[in-house]
Amino acid sequence: MPGLFVTGTDTDCGKTAVSQGLIAALAAREQRVLGMKPIASGCVETADGLRNDDAERLAAAGWCEQPYARINPYAFAPAIAPHVAAAEAGVEIALAPIRDAYRALCDETDWVVVEGAGGWRVPLGDRLSMRDLPRALDLPVVLVVGVKLGCINHALLTQDSIRASGCPLVGWVANQVDPTMTASAATLDTLTRAIAAPRLGVIPWLDQLTPASVAAHLDPTPLL
Ligand SMILES: Nc1ncnc2c1ncn2[C@@H]1O[C@H](COP(=O)(O)OP(=O)(O)OP(=O)(O)O)[C@@H](O)[C@H]1O
Ligand SMILES: C[C@H](N)[C@H](N)CCCCCC(=O)O
Ligand SMILES: [Mg+2]
Numbered sequence: 001m002p003g004l005f006v007t008g009t010d011t012d013c014g015k016t017a018v019s020q021g022l023i024a025a026l027a028a029r030e031q032r033v034l035g036m037k038p039i040a041s042g043c044v045e046t047a048d049g050l051r052n053d054d055a056e057r058l059a060a061a062g063w064c065e066q067p068y069a070r071i072n073p074y075a076f077a078p079a080i081a082p083h084v085a086a087a088e089a090g091v092e093i094a095l096a097p098i099r100d101a102y103r104a105l106c107d108e109t110d111w112v113v114v115e116g117a118g119g120w121r122v123p124l125g126d127r128l129s130m131r132d133l134p135r136a137l138d139l140p141v142v143l144v145v146g147v148k149l150g151c152i153n154h155a156l157l158t159q160d161s162i163r164a165s166g167c168p169l170v171g172w173v174a175n176q177v178d179p180t181m182t183a184s185a186a187t188l189d190t191l192t193r194a195i196a197a198p199r200l201g202v203i204p205w206l207d208q209l210t211p212a213s214v215a216a217h218l219d220p221t222p223l224l
Helices: 015-027 053-061 082-089 095-106 132-137 151-165 185-194 211-215
Strands: 003-008 033-036 039-041 043-046 049-052 074-076 111-115 141-146 169-175 199-203
Touching: 003 015, 003 132, 003 151, 015 033, 015 053, 015 111, 015 141, 015 169, 015 199, 015 211, 033 053, 033 095, 039 082, 049 053, 049 074, 053 111, 074 082, 095 111, 095 132, 111 132, 141 151, 151 169, 151 185, 169 185, 185 199
Parallel strands: 003 111, 003 141, 033 111, 039 074, 141 169, 169 199
Antiparallel strands: 043 049
């Protein structure tokens, strides 16, 4: 299993937080891990070009430095749906540049943790959607459930859709994105019984969100 595709129940459910944590948790098991954010909408213009916060966080969590364009081949300025951002920029998102960047990363590491953008069915254009990425890169999937009211339905719909795509779901993580709602035992129990993959961790709301603070709540053993 040289890599993972991290998807989630929604945008802002904690995919970047969990991806950083998975990188750190695998690194603690003597794995060399790099992060990748193939498509990012929501970038700032810098002297070096467009830069995305998720991509930079994943880059910083990785075991060695990599060219930015490998970690984030498609970068768009507005923080909107990627297919809309791409259309506005006059760009057609294609799988080949993503595959090339992913392979270049694979050549330099044991693992690549690839973060999607938004949820599993986010469109990338007329013919492509986020779920085509793990298929193209032959990656198993980890599902991040942003724990809040409504997440059970979102998690089950996402699981159904992952199954329908034929991608293996190899783990899931409960992430408390709402500081006012503690993940009730009953909600966690419902999710744990309904999701047919190992639960890799339950991340509480963390005041200090770092790769290490998230990794402290993750057990990557089922992935190894
Ligand atoms: N467990 C947590 N404790 C505290 N803050 C959290 C936690 N999980 C996520 N957050 C915060 O919630 C916000 C959304 O999280 P994150 O950026 O990881 O979501 P995402 O799923 O990666 O979103 P996107 O679809 O934009 O990539 C961030 O500001 C992050 O710092
Ligand atoms: C900008 C944001 N943070 C994400 N990168 C993109 C979220 C796209 C969601 C599209 C949708 O499902 O409506
Ligand atoms: Mg993110």
